[in-house]
Amino acid sequence: MSTELSIFVNCDTEDQPLNTSGVDWQELSIVNDRLLFSAGSTTVADGETIPSDSAKNQAGVLISATEDVEVNRCFLEDISSGILREIHNFAENKRYVFAFDFDGETTSEPVLELWDDEDLDSIELYSLGNGVADDSWWKGVVTTDGLPGDDWAGYPLAGSENNHFLWLNNENGALTGAKVLYCNLKIIIPVGTTQSGLEQPIISIKYTSV
Numbered sequence: 001m002s003t004e005l006s007i008f009v010n011c012d013t014e015d016q017p018l019n020t021s022g023v024d025w026q027e028l029s030i031v032n033d034r035l036l037f038s039a040g041s042t043t044v045a046d047g048e049t050i051p052s053d054s055a056k057n058q059a060g061v062l063i064s065a066t067e068d069v070e071v072n073r074c075f076l077e078d079i080s081s082g083i084l085r086e087i088h089n090f091a092e093n094k095r096y097v098f099a100f101d102f103d104g105e106t107t108s109e110p111v112l113e114l115w116d117d118e119d120l121d122s123i124e125l126y127s128l129g130n131g132v133a134d135d136s137w138w139k140g141v142v143t144t145d146g147l148p149g150d151d152w153a154g155y156p157l158a159g160s161e162n163n164h165f166l167w168l169n170n171e172n173g174a175l176t177g178a179k180v181l182y183c184n185l186k187i188i189i190p191v192g193t194t195q196s197g198l199e200q201p202i203i204s205i206k207y208t209s210v
Contacts, residue, residue, distance in 0.1 A: 010098075
């Protein structure tokens with residue numbers, strides 16, 4: 001029987017592992033749920049109903065002509081409940097933020113990649129560097145074995161070139177049994193960009209199993 005993957009996000013302020021009693025981990029429905037990256041507002045906030053596109057735009061992060069801007073808030077759009085759930089430790093020096101729960105062994109090490117569509121063969125979105133992976137706004141760090149550190153930089157995520165994706169098992173190879181792997185993400189909008197960033201890249205988790 002092939003190994004199954006379940007993805008969870010930590011909607012609690014506590015930085016504790018998946019399945020810790022009292023910590024609000026939410027399973028992500030890859031069919032229905034979405035992640036929303038925002039500056040937040042009174043309507044784009046934890047526990048609020050899923051906002052309209054207009055409300056999302058009004059709560060967008062403002063770009064700057066003088067400095068890079070970090071997107072400071074991330075929400076789970078929980079479609080089944082119809083509300084936003086904030087992922088409080090997004091982009092922080094926190095370990096247990098995005099969890100990938102594998103129920104058995106794998107024959108390759110799981111990786112996290114970002115692409116511009118479900119074909120998983122191009123990175124033409126502006127937020128992914130407009131074809132240049134080094135210029136991606138998306139940064140990622142593996143936290144399976146420890147904290148990312150203060151002011152962590154992470155790797156620019158775009159496509160499958162070396163140093164532009166995450167080895168979720170920290171380059172320790174394929175999984176020999178059930179295991180939960182972790183990472184954290186951030187978005188840095190470069191100074192002076194003329195692009196809105198209103199894009200929907202695909203986050204892909206790849207692995208093989210018997």
